Amino acid sequence: MTTTTIPAFPDTTDQRSKLAWAVSDALAIAHRNLIALFRVPTTLVFSTIQPVIFVLMFRYVFGGSIQIPGYPHYVDYLMPGIFVQTVTFGSINTGIGLAEDLSKGLIERFRSLAMARSAVLAGRTIADLVRNLIVIVLMVTVGFLVGFRVHRNVLALLAAVGLMLLFGFAMSWVMALIGLATGNAEAAQAASFPLMAVLVFASNAFVATRTMPGPLRAYAEHQPITATVNAVRALLNHGAVAEPVLAALAWSAAIVAVFAPLAVRRYRQTA
Amino acid sequence: MTDAAIVVEDLGKRFGTVVAVDGVSLTVPAGTVLGLLGPNGAGKTTTVRILTTILRPDSGRATILNHDVARDPEAVRSSIGLAGQYAAVDENLTGRENLRMVGQLTHQRRALIGPRADELLERFSLADAADRTVKTYSGGMRRRLDLAAALVHRPPVLFLDEPTTGLDPRGRNDLWGVISELVADGMTLLLTTQYLEEAERLADRIMVIDGGRVIAEGTSEELKHRLGATIVEVRLGDAAAAERARSHLGGIGAAEVLDDGRTVAVTVTDAGRAVLEVVRSLDGAALTPEWMAIREPSLDDVFLQLTGHKAEEAATEAPPVAAGRGGRGRKRGAA
Numbered sequence: 173m174t175t176t177t178i179p180a181f182p183d184t185t186d187q188r189s190k191l192a193w194a195v196s197d198a199l200a201i202a203h204r205n206l207i208a209l210f211r212v213p214t215t216l217v218f219s220t221i222q223p224v225i226f227v228l229m230f231r232y233v234f235g236g237s238i239q240i241p242g243y244p245h246y247v248d249y250l251m252p253g254i255f256v257q258t259v260t261f262g263s264i265n266t267g268i269g270l271a272e273d274l275s276k277g278l279i280e281r282f283r284s285l286a287m288a289r290s291a292v293l294a295g296r297t298i299a300d301l302v303r304n305l306i307v308i309v310l311m312v313t314v315g316f317l318v319g320f321r322v323h324r325n326v327l328a329l330l331a332a333v334g335l336m337l338l339f340g341f342a343m344s345w346v347m348a349l350i351g352l353a354t355g356n357a358e359a360a361q362a363a364s365f366p367l368m369a370v371l372v373f374a375s376n377a378f379v380a381t382r383t384m385p386g387p388l389r390a391y392a393e394h395q396p397i398t399a400t401v402n403a404v405r406a407l408l409n410h411g412a413v414a415e416p417v418l419a420a421l422a423w424s425a426a427i428v429a430v431f432a433p434l435a436v437r438r439y440r441q442t443a
Numbered sequence: 444m445t446d447a448a449i450v451v452e453d454l455g456k457r458f459g460t461v462v463a464v465d466g467v468s469l470t471v472p473a474g475t476v477l478g479l480l481g482p483n484g485a486g487k488t489t490t491v492r493i494l495t496t497i498l499r500p501d502s503g504r505a506t507i508l509n510h511d512v513a514r515d516p517e518a519v520r521s522s523i524g525l526a527g528q529y530a531a532v533d534e535n536l537t538g539r540e541n542l543r544m545v546g547q548l549t550h551q552r553r554a555l556i557g558p559r560a561d562e563l564l565e566r567f568s569l570a571d572a573a574d575r576t577v578k579t580y581s582g583g584m585r586r587r588l589d590l591a592a593a594l595v596h597r598p599p600v601l602f603l604d605e606p607t608t609g610l611d612p613r614g615r616n617d618l619w620g621v622i623s624e625l626v627a628d629g630m631t632l633l634l635t636t637q638y639l640e641e642a643e644r645l646a647d648r649i650m651v652i653d654g655g656r657v658i659a660e661g662t663s664e665e666l667k668h669r670l671g672a673t674i675v676e677v678r679l680g681d682a683a684a685a686e687r688a689r690s691h692l693g694g695i696g697a698a699e700v701l702d703d704g705r706t707v708a709v710t711v712t713d714a715g716r717a718v719l720e721v722v723r724s725l726d727g728a729a730l731t732p733e734w735m736a737i738r739e740p741s742l743d744d745v746f747l748q749l750t751g752h753k754a755e756e757a758a759t760e761a762p763p764v765a766a767g768r769g770g771r772g773r774k775r776g777a778a
Contacts, residue, residue: 184551184552184555184559184596184597185521185549185550185551185552185596186550186551186552186553188550193550196547196550197547197548200544200547200548201548203544204533204536204540204544207535207536207540208533208535208536211535211536211576212535276529276531276534277527277528277529277530277531278531278532278533280492280497280525280527280529280531281525281527281531281592282548283495283496283497284495284496284497284520284523284524284525285520285545285548285549285596286517286520286521286549286550286596287548287549287550291548
């Protein structure tokens with residue numbers, strides 16, 4: 173057979189199990205994504221300014237003319253909608269980030285490295301989870317400032333936050349697929365924004381669905397945003413909790429189950 | 444065959460109906476440099492992508508240090524470094540952060556990651572800019588960082604895809620100096636380029652590739668003898684004079700009249716001597732040139748000689764993998 177004499181290049185690698193490396197690589201990517209997030213203030217600012225504007229607009233401009241039975245203070249009805257909206261639009265950044273990595277040749281470099289194949293997607297979704305947490309905390313604070321109050325205990329609040337993070341996680345997989353499929357940041361944004369807008373506005377985020385015309389109402393009442401908003405509202409205000417929470421969990425689980433494998437497959441296919 | 448770091452046999456790759464790589468075979472002995480020379484669309488980048496396990500070949504096989512790229516990609520990835528056409532560094536991170544990230548992703552021992560980053564920053568003259576974000580770097584600095592990132596895990600085999608495209612002459616020279624040092628350290632290098640000068644400067648052997656096929660191979664000396672190293676251009680007063688000049692100068696080297704109808708280009712190997720001969724020949728034929736110039740052969744000249752047609756104008760460069768659909772007839776999922 174052939175013998176190869178290669179110069180003495182020392183082996184400087186650490187030895188760990190494959191799973192340990194998968195985790196380590198994912199965290200390295202997540203770390204890098206988060207640094208970028210804080211260094212590019214526009215994404216963070218855009219994710220927070222827009223919802224703040226919506227809060228102010230719906231709370232003060234429209235709020236007076238919107239009556240929701242069971243909610244003496246519209247702001248208590250509104251805030252869960254705003255939270256879920258924020259998380260949903262924020263997930264667009266997952267897609268844009270991946271599209272940018274693709275177009276700038278970073279994915280290509282990653283492919284030539286002996287790193288875990290799952291790390292890029294896992295790292296991206298982890299980073300977005302952290303981002304969502306920060307943004308939710310910010311939004312809750314803003315909510316308190318405009319009169320929002322939690323009418324249950326801290327546990328319910330934590331459960332609500334957990335539910336929103338799970339939903340954001342689910343949506344990032346949808347956006348990941350779009351980002352990978354379009355391959356550049358502008359196309360990713362163009363493709364995701366209308367989709368998200370339709371989802372968010374044709375829901376009960378801002379108004380009760382019973383005021384919507386027939387077919388729209390049917391759609392609005394049976395989509396994931398409405399389910400999640402219902403659950404968060406129930407947790408933070410009043411009413412039965414078990415059913416809406418289960419519905420929200422089921423939606424998030426289903427979205428992940430469908431879109432995560434699709435996104436992974438698309439990632440692998442981009443060669 | 445002994446001491447072969449890279450062995451490629453009859454490699455083939457197509458994207459839909461476009462055949463990007465059509466039966467390429469090559470061998471690169473350990474510690475040497477192979478230059479793949481060809482225009483855009485020749486198949487250089489696709490070949491590199493296959494060898495660096497980014498793409499799977501449709502036919503043929505390739506081994507790097509005896510690891511098959513299709514069957515054992517993990518082992519291949521540990522031994523290779525790639526600095527692609529686009530400086531694949533994260534703009535939002537600093538130079539140091541970029542190198543540390545690659546250190547983590549290449550599973551370097553944690554204690555070594557920091558020092559290795561420092562060492563590379565020093566070596567590539569980026570120490571001063573190490574803690575600034577890459578967004579603030581010049582093109583040359585990005586390329587150097589890209590190269591440094593490819594070397595973090597000390598790969599014995601390095602792939603450089605058009606390393607100096609887009610750099611100014613100073614940046615190009617700097618990078619050549621760095622690359623020469625790496626080679627002196629014993630690294631095996633496969634580099635692709637459009638520039639004959641770059642191939643000459645850096646490569647031990649050059650392989651000319653076009654349309655996915657190897658069309659010539661040899662050391663730069665061997666190719667120069669085949670292609671001629673210099674072009675002497677002489678502009679005459681009119682077409683008739685040019686035609687006369689052409690027949691006289693044909694004895695010195697391959698002579699042809701260019702598109703403008705008045706300029707004769709002679710391909711020679713020894714510029715100095717050839718100029719004297721050209722002058723004497725024209726003088727003897729009572730032809731006074733309006734203008735005379737000596738220039739390096741362009742890739743067009745090389746290709747004209749080897750293939751009988753000009754290298755195509757740079758249409759689209761090979762995009763990074765999967766940068767959207769379209770481009771050059773690639774179908775989704777074609778692998």
